[in-house]
Amino acid sequence: MRLESKAAIQIQKAVEEVFEGIVNPDKMTKYFISESSGRLQTGKDVIWKFPEFDEKFPITEIKIENNREISFVWDPETVVKITLEKLSDNSTLVKVNENGKEFNEDNLKWALENSAGWANFLACMKAYLEYGIQLRKGAFDFMRKT
Template sequence: MTLETNSSIQIQKPVEEVFEGIVNPEKMTKYFISESSGRLVTGKEVIWKFPEFEDKFPITDIKIETNRSIFFVWDPETVVKITLEKLADQSTLVRVNENGKEFNEDNLKWALDNSGGWANFLACLKAYLEYGIQLRKGAFDFMRNK
Protein backbone atom coordinates (compact mmCIF):
# COMPACT_ATOMS: atom_id res chain seq x y z
CA MET A 1 0.00 0.00 0.00
CA THR A 2 1.30 3.46 -0.88
CA LEU A 3 0.45 6.80 0.65
CA GLU A 4 -0.68 9.90 -1.17
CA THR A 5 -1.55 13.50 -0.38
CA ASN A 6 -4.18 15.54 -2.19
CA SER A 7 -4.98 19.25 -2.07
CA SER A 8 -7.05 21.49 -4.32
CA ILE A 9 -8.19 25.10 -4.63
CA GLN A 10 -10.04 27.31 -7.10
CA ILE A 11 -8.13 30.40 -8.22
CA GLN A 12 -9.97 33.33 -9.80
CA LYS A 13 -7.48 33.69 -12.65
CA PRO A 14 -7.27 32.20 -16.15
CA VAL A 15 -5.50 28.87 -16.49
CA GLU A 16 -2.64 30.45 -18.49
CA GLU A 17 -1.85 32.83 -15.63
CA VAL A 18 -1.99 30.08 -13.02
CA PHE A 19 0.24 27.81 -15.11
CA GLU A 20 2.81 30.61 -15.51
CA GLY A 21 2.65 31.22 -11.76
CA ILE A 22 3.74 27.64 -11.15
CA VAL A 23 6.44 27.13 -13.81
CA ASN A 24 8.05 30.60 -13.75
CA PRO A 25 10.67 30.96 -10.98
CA GLU A 26 10.31 34.75 -10.89
CA LYS A 27 6.70 34.23 -9.81
CA MET A 28 7.33 31.17 -7.61
CA THR A 29 9.86 33.09 -5.51
CA LYS A 30 7.07 35.49 -4.57
CA TYR A 31 4.97 32.82 -2.85
CA PHE A 32 6.72 29.43 -2.50
CA ILE A 33 10.49 29.13 -2.90
CA SER A 34 13.35 31.56 -2.28
CA GLU A 35 15.53 30.45 -5.22
CA SER A 36 15.34 28.35 -8.37
CA SER A 37 17.95 27.45 -10.96
CA GLY A 38 15.39 27.85 -13.73
CA ARG A 39 11.94 27.46 -15.19
CA LEU A 40 10.09 24.13 -14.98
CA VAL A 41 10.49 22.60 -18.44
CA THR A 42 10.00 19.02 -19.62
CA GLY A 43 13.22 17.04 -19.33
CA LYS A 44 15.11 19.73 -17.43
CA GLU A 45 16.35 19.48 -13.84
CA VAL A 46 16.15 22.51 -11.56
CA ILE A 47 17.21 23.17 -7.98
CA TRP A 48 14.83 24.78 -5.50
CA LYS A 49 15.73 26.47 -2.23
CA PHE A 50 13.18 27.32 0.43
CA PRO A 51 13.66 30.24 2.82
CA GLU A 52 13.13 28.08 5.90
CA PHE A 53 15.59 25.28 5.03
CA GLU A 54 19.33 25.19 4.42
CA ASP A 55 18.98 22.26 1.99
CA LYS A 56 18.51 22.61 -1.74
CA PHE A 57 16.07 20.31 -3.49
CA PRO A 58 16.66 18.87 -6.97
CA ILE A 59 13.48 18.83 -9.06
CA THR A 60 13.78 16.01 -11.60
CA ASP A 61 11.74 14.03 -14.13
CA ILE A 62 9.84 17.19 -15.05
CA LYS A 63 6.97 16.70 -17.50
CA ILE A 64 4.94 19.71 -18.58
CA GLU A 65 1.73 19.88 -20.56
CA THR A 66 1.22 23.62 -21.09
CA ASN A 67 -1.77 25.00 -19.17
CA ARG A 68 -2.83 21.47 -18.13
CA SER A 69 -0.31 19.67 -15.91
CA ILE A 70 3.06 19.77 -14.19
CA PHE A 71 4.70 16.53 -13.02
CA PHE A 72 8.00 16.29 -11.14
CA VAL A 73 9.99 14.36 -8.56
CA TRP A 74 11.63 16.06 -5.58
CA ASP A 75 11.68 13.05 -3.32
CA PRO A 76 12.97 9.89 -5.04
CA GLU A 77 10.03 7.91 -3.62
CA THR A 78 7.23 10.20 -4.83
CA VAL A 79 5.80 11.92 -7.88
CA VAL A 80 4.06 15.30 -7.68
CA LYS A 81 1.20 15.90 -10.11
CA ILE A 82 -0.28 19.37 -10.40
CA THR A 83 -3.27 19.54 -12.71
CA LEU A 84 -5.08 22.64 -13.92
CA GLU A 85 -8.70 22.70 -15.03
CA LYS A 86 -10.21 25.71 -16.78
CA LEU A 87 -13.65 26.39 -15.34
CA ALA A 88 -16.65 27.99 -17.04
CA ASP A 89 -16.18 31.29 -15.17
CA GLN A 90 -12.57 31.53 -16.47
CA SER A 91 -11.16 30.60 -13.07
CA THR A 92 -8.85 27.62 -12.58
CA LEU A 93 -9.16 24.54 -10.40
CA VAL A 94 -5.70 23.47 -9.22
CA ARG A 95 -5.17 19.96 -7.86
CA VAL A 96 -1.97 18.66 -6.29
CA ASN A 97 -1.35 14.96 -5.79
CA GLU A 98 1.87 13.51 -4.38
CA ASN A 99 2.17 9.76 -4.02
CA GLY A 100 4.45 6.77 -3.97
CA LYS A 101 5.74 6.28 -0.42
CA GLU A 102 5.14 2.91 1.20
CA PHE A 103 2.84 2.87 4.21
CA ASN A 104 4.77 2.95 7.50
CA GLU A 105 4.87 5.19 10.58
CA ASP A 106 7.57 7.58 9.26
CA ASN A 107 5.88 7.92 5.90
CA LEU A 108 2.50 8.50 7.54
CA LYS A 109 4.04 11.55 9.25
CA TRP A 110 5.40 12.60 5.81
CA ALA A 111 1.91 12.33 4.29
CA LEU A 112 0.36 14.50 7.00
CA ASP A 113 3.15 17.10 6.76
CA ASN A 114 3.00 17.22 2.96
CA SER A 115 -0.78 17.50 2.91
CA GLY A 116 -0.43 20.66 4.97
CA GLY A 117 2.49 21.81 2.84
CA TRP A 118 0.57 21.49 -0.42
CA ALA A 119 -2.47 23.22 1.09
CA ASN A 120 -0.12 26.05 2.11
CA PHE A 121 1.36 26.14 -1.43
CA LEU A 122 -2.12 26.49 -2.93
CA ALA A 123 -3.25 29.18 -0.47
CA CYS A 124 -0.06 31.16 -1.11
CA LEU A 125 -0.44 30.75 -4.89
CA LYS A 126 -4.04 32.02 -4.70
CA ALA A 127 -3.15 35.02 -2.49
CA TYR A 128 -0.25 35.97 -4.76
CA LEU A 129 -2.03 35.57 -8.11
CA GLU A 130 -5.34 37.13 -7.06
CA TYR A 131 -4.13 39.87 -4.72
CA GLY A 132 -0.33 40.19 -4.97
CA ILE A 133 0.04 39.14 -1.33
CA GLN A 134 3.15 37.19 -0.33
CA LEU A 135 1.83 35.02 2.53
CA ARG A 136 5.09 33.12 3.04
CA LYS A 137 7.19 36.26 3.52
CA GLY A 138 8.56 35.92 7.06
CA ALA A 139 6.09 33.12 7.87
CA PHE A 140 8.72 30.45 8.49
CA ASP A 141 11.69 32.48 9.71
CA PHE A 142 11.36 30.75 13.08
CA MET A 143 12.41 27.47 11.41
CA ARG A 144 15.83 28.71 10.28
CA ASN A 145 17.50 28.23 13.65
CA LYS A 146 16.36 24.62 14.15
Template sequence: MKLESNATIQIQKPVGEVFEGIVNPEKMTKYFISESTGRLETGKEVIWKFPEFDNKYPVNKIKIETNRSISFVWDPETIVKITLEELPDHSTLVRVNENGKELNENNLKWALENSGGWANFLACMKAYLEYGIQLRKGAFDFMRKG
Protein backbone atom coordinates in the same frame (compact mmCIF):
# COMPACT_ATOMS: atom_id res chain seq x y z
CA MET B 1 -0.60 0.33 -0.12
CA LYS B 2 0.92 3.62 -1.26
CA LEU B 3 0.37 6.85 0.64
CA GLU B 4 -0.52 10.10 -1.01
CA SER B 5 -1.08 13.70 -0.07
CA ASN B 6 -3.65 15.86 -1.84
CA ALA B 7 -4.76 19.47 -1.88
CA THR B 8 -7.15 21.42 -4.12
CA ILE B 9 -8.08 25.08 -4.53
CA GLN B 10 -9.89 27.32 -7.01
CA ILE B 11 -8.01 30.40 -8.16
CA GLN B 12 -9.88 33.31 -9.74
CA LYS B 13 -7.46 33.64 -12.65
CA PRO B 14 -7.37 32.09 -16.13
CA VAL B 15 -5.52 28.80 -16.51
CA GLY B 16 -2.64 30.40 -18.46
CA GLU B 17 -1.85 32.80 -15.61
CA VAL B 18 -1.97 30.01 -13.02
CA PHE B 19 0.24 27.77 -15.18
CA GLU B 20 2.78 30.58 -15.57
CA GLY B 21 2.62 31.17 -11.81
CA ILE B 22 3.84 27.62 -11.26
CA VAL B 23 6.48 27.15 -13.98
CA ASN B 24 8.00 30.66 -13.87
CA PRO B 25 10.57 31.03 -11.05
CA GLU B 26 10.14 34.82 -10.99
CA LYS B 27 6.54 34.23 -9.87
CA MET B 28 7.19 31.15 -7.70
CA THR B 29 9.76 33.04 -5.62
CA LYS B 30 6.98 35.42 -4.58
CA TYR B 31 4.97 32.72 -2.80
CA PHE B 32 6.81 29.37 -2.47
CA ILE B 33 10.57 29.14 -3.01
CA SER B 34 13.39 31.65 -2.48
CA GLU B 35 15.54 30.55 -5.45
CA SER B 36 15.38 28.41 -8.56
CA THR B 37 17.97 27.63 -11.20
CA GLY B 38 15.35 27.95 -13.92
CA ARG B 39 11.90 27.54 -15.35
CA LEU B 40 10.09 24.20 -15.04
CA GLU B 41 10.37 22.54 -18.45
CA THR B 42 9.97 18.94 -19.63
CA GLY B 43 13.19 16.97 -19.25
CA LYS B 44 15.02 19.72 -17.40
CA GLU B 45 16.37 19.60 -13.83
CA VAL B 46 16.21 22.66 -11.59
CA ILE B 47 17.37 23.29 -8.04
CA TRP B 48 15.00 24.91 -5.56
CA LYS B 49 15.88 26.64 -2.33
CA PHE B 50 13.38 27.58 0.36
CA PRO B 51 13.79 30.65 2.57
CA GLU B 52 13.55 28.69 5.83
CA PHE B 53 15.94 25.84 4.97
CA ASP B 54 19.66 25.74 4.17
CA ASN B 55 19.33 22.71 1.87
CA LYS B 56 18.83 22.89 -1.88
CA TYR B 57 16.35 20.51 -3.48
CA PRO B 58 16.84 19.04 -6.96
CA VAL B 59 13.62 18.90 -8.97
CA ASN B 60 13.82 16.45 -11.87
CA LYS B 61 11.82 14.16 -14.16
CA ILE B 62 9.82 17.28 -15.00
CA LYS B 63 6.91 16.77 -17.40
CA ILE B 64 4.88 19.72 -18.60
CA GLU B 65 1.59 19.85 -20.49
CA THR B 66 1.05 23.56 -21.07
CA ASN B 67 -1.97 24.87 -19.14
CA ARG B 68 -2.90 21.29 -18.09
CA SER B 69 -0.34 19.66 -15.82
CA ILE B 70 3.09 19.84 -14.22
CA SER B 71 4.74 16.80 -12.70
CA PHE B 72 8.13 16.35 -11.10
CA VAL B 73 10.19 14.38 -8.61
CA TRP B 74 11.89 16.03 -5.65
CA ASP B 75 11.75 13.01 -3.35
CA PRO B 76 12.96 9.81 -5.06
CA GLU B 77 10.03 7.90 -3.54
CA THR B 78 7.28 10.19 -4.82
CA ILE B 79 5.89 11.96 -7.87
CA VAL B 80 4.20 15.35 -7.56
CA LYS B 81 1.46 16.05 -10.10
CA ILE B 82 -0.24 19.42 -10.32
CA THR B 83 -3.28 19.49 -12.61
CA LEU B 84 -5.08 22.58 -13.86
CA GLU B 85 -8.70 22.68 -14.99
CA GLU B 86 -10.24 25.78 -16.52
CA LEU B 87 -13.74 26.29 -15.18
CA PRO B 88 -16.66 27.94 -17.04
CA ASP B 89 -16.16 31.24 -15.15
CA HIS B 90 -12.52 31.31 -16.40
CA SER B 91 -11.14 30.55 -12.96
CA THR B 92 -8.81 27.58 -12.50
CA LEU B 93 -9.14 24.51 -10.32
CA VAL B 94 -5.69 23.42 -9.13
CA ARG B 95 -5.12 19.93 -7.74
CA VAL B 96 -1.86 18.73 -6.20
CA ASN B 97 -1.19 15.04 -5.67
CA GLU B 98 2.06 13.63 -4.29
CA ASN B 99 2.21 9.88 -3.98
CA GLY B 100 4.37 6.80 -3.90
CA LYS B 101 5.52 6.22 -0.33
CA GLU B 102 4.90 2.87 1.38
CA LEU B 103 2.60 2.84 4.40
CA ASN B 104 4.60 2.98 7.64
CA GLU B 105 4.67 5.27 10.66
CA ASN B 106 7.27 7.72 9.30
CA ASN B 107 5.59 7.93 5.92
CA LEU B 108 2.16 8.43 7.49
CA LYS B 109 3.61 11.49 9.24
CA TRP B 110 5.04 12.59 5.86
CA ALA B 111 1.62 12.27 4.18
CA LEU B 112 -0.09 14.40 6.82
CA GLU B 113 2.64 17.07 6.78
CA ASN B 114 2.77 17.21 2.99
CA SER B 115 -1.01 17.51 2.64
CA GLY B 116 -0.79 20.57 4.89
CA GLY B 117 2.26 21.80 2.99
CA TRP B 118 0.54 21.55 -0.37
CA ALA B 119 -2.58 23.27 1.02
CA ASN B 120 -0.28 26.08 2.19
CA PHE B 121 1.38 26.21 -1.26
CA LEU B 122 -2.05 26.61 -2.89
CA ALA B 123 -3.24 29.27 -0.43
CA CYS B 124 -0.03 31.25 -0.90
CA MET B 125 -0.29 30.95 -4.69
CA LYS B 126 -3.94 32.11 -4.62
CA ALA B 127 -3.09 35.15 -2.47
CA TYR B 128 -0.20 36.10 -4.73
CA LEU B 129 -1.87 35.52 -8.11
CA GLU B 130 -5.19 37.13 -7.16
CA TYR B 131 -4.03 39.96 -4.86
CA GLY B 132 -0.23 40.26 -5.05
CA ILE B 133 0.05 39.34 -1.37
CA GLN B 134 3.10 37.33 -0.27
CA LEU B 135 1.63 35.17 2.53
CA ARG B 136 4.74 33.01 2.88
CA LYS B 137 7.06 35.95 3.61
CA GLY B 138 8.22 35.51 7.22
CA ALA B 139 5.69 32.74 7.87
CA PHE B 140 8.29 30.04 8.51
CA ASP B 141 11.20 32.06 9.91
CA PHE B 142 10.75 30.15 13.19
CA MET B 143 11.99 27.00 11.39
CA ARG B 144 15.41 28.46 10.58
CA LYS B 145 18.35 27.01 12.43
CA GLY B 146 20.28 29.24 14.80
Protein backbone atom coordinates in the same frame (compact mmCIF):
# COMPACT_ATOMS: atom_id res chain seq x y z
CA MET C 1 -0.68 0.30 -0.03
CA ARG C 2 0.83 3.59 -1.17
CA LEU C 3 0.31 6.87 0.66
CA GLU C 4 -0.57 10.08 -1.06
CA SER C 5 -0.68 13.73 -0.15
CA LYS C 6 -3.44 15.83 -1.76
CA ALA C 7 -4.71 19.40 -1.82
CA ALA C 8 -6.91 21.52 -4.11
CA ILE C 9 -8.04 25.14 -4.48
CA GLN C 10 -9.90 27.34 -6.95
CA ILE C 11 -8.01 30.42 -8.15
CA GLN C 12 -9.87 33.33 -9.73
CA LYS C 13 -7.43 33.63 -12.63
CA ALA C 14 -7.25 32.14 -16.12
CA VAL C 15 -5.55 28.79 -16.45
CA GLU C 16 -2.71 30.33 -18.51
CA GLU C 17 -1.89 32.77 -15.71
CA VAL C 18 -1.96 30.05 -13.05
CA PHE C 19 0.24 27.79 -15.17
CA GLU C 20 2.78 30.59 -15.63
CA GLY C 21 2.66 31.23 -11.89
CA ILE C 22 3.88 27.68 -11.31
CA VAL C 23 6.49 27.18 -14.04
CA ASN C 24 8.02 30.68 -13.96
CA PRO C 25 10.60 31.08 -11.17
CA ASP C 26 10.16 34.88 -11.15
CA LYS C 27 6.57 34.33 -10.01
CA MET C 28 7.12 31.24 -7.84
CA THR C 29 9.77 33.04 -5.77
CA LYS C 30 7.07 35.53 -4.76
CA TYR C 31 4.97 32.91 -2.97
CA PHE C 32 6.75 29.54 -2.53
CA ILE C 33 10.51 29.25 -3.02
CA SER C 34 13.33 31.74 -2.49
CA GLU C 35 15.50 30.62 -5.42
CA SER C 36 15.29 28.49 -8.55
CA SER C 37 17.94 27.59 -11.10
CA GLY C 38 15.39 27.92 -13.91
CA ARG C 39 11.95 27.54 -15.39
CA LEU C 40 10.12 24.21 -15.09
CA GLN C 41 10.39 22.54 -18.50
CA THR C 42 10.00 18.97 -19.69
CA GLY C 43 13.27 17.07 -19.44
CA LYS C 44 15.12 19.84 -17.61
CA ASP C 45 16.26 19.57 -13.97
CA VAL C 46 16.22 22.58 -11.65
CA ILE C 47 17.28 23.31 -8.08
CA TRP C 48 14.91 24.94 -5.60
CA LYS C 49 15.84 26.71 -2.37
CA PHE C 50 13.31 27.55 0.33
CA PRO C 51 13.83 30.49 2.70
CA GLU C 52 13.31 28.36 5.82
CA PHE C 53 15.78 25.57 4.93
CA ASP C 54 19.53 25.56 4.33
CA GLU C 55 19.28 22.64 1.91
CA LYS C 56 18.70 22.89 -1.83
CA PHE C 57 16.23 20.55 -3.47
CA PRO C 58 16.82 19.02 -6.92
CA ILE C 59 13.65 18.94 -9.01
CA THR C 60 13.91 16.15 -11.59
CA GLU C 61 11.85 14.17 -14.10
CA ILE C 62 9.91 17.32 -14.98
CA LYS C 63 7.03 16.80 -17.40
CA ILE C 64 4.92 19.70 -18.61
CA GLU C 65 1.65 19.72 -20.49
CA ASN C 66 1.06 23.43 -21.12
CA ASN C 67 -1.83 24.87 -19.12
CA ARG C 68 -2.92 21.38 -17.97
CA GLU C 69 -0.36 19.46 -15.93
CA ILE C 70 3.04 19.76 -14.26
CA SER C 71 4.76 16.77 -12.70
CA PHE C 72 8.16 16.33 -11.09
CA VAL C 73 10.18 14.40 -8.54
CA TRP C 74 11.83 16.02 -5.52
CA ASP C 75 11.69 12.99 -3.27
CA PRO C 76 12.98 9.81 -4.98
CA GLU C 77 10.02 7.86 -3.54
CA THR C 78 7.28 10.16 -4.83
CA VAL C 79 5.94 11.97 -7.87
CA VAL C 80 4.23 15.36 -7.58
CA LYS C 81 1.46 16.03 -10.08
CA ILE C 82 -0.20 19.44 -10.32
CA THR C 83 -3.27 19.54 -12.56
CA LEU C 84 -5.06 22.64 -13.81
CA GLU C 85 -8.69 22.66 -14.89
CA LYS C 86 -10.31 25.67 -16.54
CA LEU C 87 -13.75 26.27 -15.00
CA SER C 88 -16.78 27.85 -16.68
CA ASP C 89 -16.23 31.22 -14.92
CA ASN C 90 -12.65 31.36 -16.33
CA SER C 91 -11.18 30.53 -12.94
CA THR C 92 -8.84 27.57 -12.44
CA LEU C 93 -9.12 24.52 -10.23
CA VAL C 94 -5.64 23.48 -9.09
CA LYS C 95 -5.08 20.00 -7.66
CA VAL C 96 -1.83 18.72 -6.19
CA ASN C 97 -1.17 15.03 -5.67
CA GLU C 98 2.09 13.58 -4.35
CA ASN C 99 2.24 9.83 -3.99
CA GLY C 100 4.40 6.77 -3.94
CA LYS C 101 5.50 6.13 -0.36
CA GLU C 102 4.87 2.77 1.28
CA PHE C 103 2.48 2.77 4.23
CA ASN C 104 4.33 2.90 7.56
CA GLU C 105 4.34 5.19 10.60
CA ASP C 106 7.08 7.55 9.33
CA ASN C 107 5.47 7.86 5.92
CA LEU C 108 2.05 8.47 7.45
CA LYS C 109 3.58 11.48 9.21
CA TRP C 110 5.06 12.53 5.85
CA ALA C 111 1.64 12.33 4.15
CA LEU C 112 0.00 14.51 6.79
CA GLU C 113 2.81 17.10 6.74
CA ASN C 114 2.96 17.23 2.95
CA SER C 115 -0.82 17.58 2.62
CA ALA C 116 -0.57 20.63 4.89
CA GLY C 117 2.44 21.86 2.91
CA TRP C 118 0.65 21.58 -0.42
CA ALA C 119 -2.42 23.31 1.02
CA ASN C 120 -0.10 26.13 2.11
CA PHE C 121 1.47 26.24 -1.37
CA LEU C 122 -1.98 26.62 -2.93
CA ALA C 123 -3.18 29.28 -0.46
CA CYS C 124 0.02 31.28 -0.95
CA MET C 125 -0.27 31.00 -4.74
CA LYS C 126 -3.91 32.14 -4.63
CA ALA C 127 -3.08 35.16 -2.46
CA TYR C 128 -0.20 36.15 -4.73
CA LEU C 129 -1.88 35.60 -8.11
CA GLU C 130 -5.21 37.15 -7.12
CA TYR C 131 -4.06 39.98 -4.82
CA GLY C 132 -0.26 40.30 -5.02
CA ILE C 133 0.05 39.34 -1.34
CA GLN C 134 3.12 37.35 -0.25
CA LEU C 135 1.72 35.21 2.59
CA ARG C 136 4.86 33.13 2.94
CA LYS C 137 7.16 36.09 3.64
CA GLY C 138 8.35 35.62 7.23
CA ALA C 139 5.78 32.89 7.90
CA PHE C 140 8.36 30.15 8.51
CA ASP C 141 11.28 32.10 9.97
CA PHE C 142 10.76 30.17 13.20
CA MET C 143 11.92 27.02 11.37
CA ARG C 144 15.34 28.37 10.41
CA LYS C 145 18.25 26.96 12.34
CA THR C 146 20.09 29.76 14.09
